[in-house]
Amino acid sequence: MITKKELKQINSLATKKARKTEQQFLVEGKKSVEEFIAGGFQPKKLFSTENTKLKGAVLVTENEMQKMSCLKNASPYLGVFEIPQANVLPNKGRILILDKVSDPGNLGTILRICDWFGIKNIIGSLDTVDCYNPKVVQASMASLARVQCQYTDLNEYLSKTPLSIFGTYLVGKSIYETAFPEDAILVMGSEANGISTELEALIGQKVTIPKKSTNGPESLNVAIATALVLGEITR
Amino acid sequence: MITKKELKQINSLATKKARKTEQQFLVEGKKSVEEFIAGGFQPKKLFSTENTKLKGAVLVTENEMQKMSCLKNASPYLGVFEIPQANVLPNKGRILILDKVSDPGNLGTILRICDWFGIKNIIGSLDTVDCYNPKVVQASMASLARVQCQYTDLNEYLSKTPLSIFGTYLVGKSIYETAFPEDAILVMGSEANGISTELEALIGQKVTIPKKSTNGPESLNVAIATALVLGEITR
Numbered sequence A, B: 001m002i003t004k005k006e007l008k009q010i011n012s013l014a015t016k017k018a019r020k021t022e023q024q025f026l027v028e029g030k031k032s033v034e035e036f037i038a039g040g041f042q043p044k045k046l047f048s049t050e051n052t053k054l055k056g057a058v059l060v061t062e063n064e065m066q067k068m069s070c071l072k073n074a075s076p077y078l079g080v081f082e083i084p085q086a087n088v089l090p091n092k093g094r095i096l097i098l099d100k101v102s103d104p105g106n107l108g109t110i111l112r113i114c115d116w117f118g119i120k121n122i123i124g125s126l127d128t129v130d131c132y133n134p135k136v137v138q139a140s141m142a143s144l145a146r147v148q149c150q151y152t153d154l155n156e157y158l159s160k161t162p163l164s165i166f167g168t169y170l171v172g173k174s175i176y177e178t179a180f181p182e183d184a185i186l187v188m189g190s191e192a193n194g195i196s197t198e199l200e201a202l203i204g205q206k207v208t209i210p211k212k213s214t215n216g217p218e219s220l221n222v223a224i225a226t227a228l229v230l231g232e233i234t235r
Helices: A004-012 A016-022 A030-038 A062-068 A104-117 A134-140 A154-160 A222-234 B004-012 B016-022 B030-038 B062-068 B104-117 B134-140 B154-160 B222-234
Strands: A024-028 A043-048 A057-059 A077-082 A094-098 A121-125 A148-152 A164-174 A184-188 A205-208 B024-028 B043-048 B057-059 B077-082 B094-098 B121-125 B148-152 B164-174 B184-188 B205-208
Touching: A004 A016, A004 A062, A016 A024, A024 A030, A024 A134, A030 A043, A030 A077, A043 A062, A094 A104, A094 A154, A094 A222, A104 A121, A104 A134, A104 A222, A104 B222, A121 A154, A148 A154, A154 A184, A184 A222, A222 B104, A222 B222, B004 B016, B004 B062, B016 B024, B024 B030, B024 B134, B030 B043, B030 B077, B043 B062, B094 B104, B094 B154, B094 B222, B104 B121, B104 B134, B104 B222, B121 B154, B148 B154, B154 B184, B184 B222
Parallel strands: A043 A057, A094 A121, A094 A184, A121 A148, A164 A184, A164 A205, B043 B057, B094 B121, B094 B184, B121 B148, B164 B184, B164 B205
Antiparallel strands: A024 A077, A043 A077, B024 B077, B043 B077
């Protein structure tokens, strides 16, 4: 069973402010909890409604679990994990930069895409949605356990990096005709506004996903666009 | 202003049953309403909270519009459109088949991807989510006005088609090494279960999106996978 104080603390982790203060986040679902542990994340508390082999899991009732959960239908497993300490921002390999991506579902999907294509690092603008947001964690299906996501002032970071910088725009060189080096940065902008104007001067090569229809949609969803460009970069 | 009877009829169109009986569906948002009209869809009723140049639009209050709307925050424009009559199922060109895709957001995104890549026809299994579901229409961002989506017994359809049939699986020939003919069928299964076992014998070529990580996710979201395969087919 859990105490009122514990429940209150766990519920508070739905907010960015509490996650920042406590340096903790929630993971729900058996597979996800196991994958975060396997990924080296430190569990602070584990809860389960079933007898489980998870070391140190506290048995709770389904009612208690639902009260802790951010999901409409709670999973039988919930873990409170430590947010890992910030690392030095990477300057080699393939790095995905997200500029003002605000939708949690999109970031979760993008984490999963990076995980699929072996991209180990995402750097978000300071106003990109927090990767420890429960909706992002859920949508990432534990890919957040394997892909490092950090946040910084993009203007500063991109000004200093020695890597080639590619930015995805509605107009640019076709991704199918672009040679992407082994080490490179790919910048994706928000769906509504694209890459910020202030970053434009830092983009070395504007690339685009060719549209095959004349009267089709104006743009693609940012997760879809990310998948198409990363698929091409890593093929 | 609108009558109680009208409001009741409009609200009923959130359900598949009423859409089937009435052969009508809802479109919200100025751009979407305009694009469905431009796409040749017949508006039965148009409503607006602003003075508009849309021919025949009835002026309503914001309160009335919110009562009609399926959105949390109603748009100032709403149209009730006729569901077009079923066409003969296509047997040429590139056709996307969806087997048991149940998430409205995924179907909406897939409609937009097809629209981007110039794919004109989607055929869903009878248990695939209804394309006139308000959430699908919304997520498609009016691509449903340009991409035809129909439903049928896939076993029957695939048994009779003269086209080559490609199916996306977790194991198969790499999409990057597969030659896709100009006229071909691509089958995508549901994320949870993949392509139904009963359809497997009808798949001419199993294809796969190569995973570039060793311990990455088990699968990709069905909309992401569709984008990657269609991008490769149409490049």
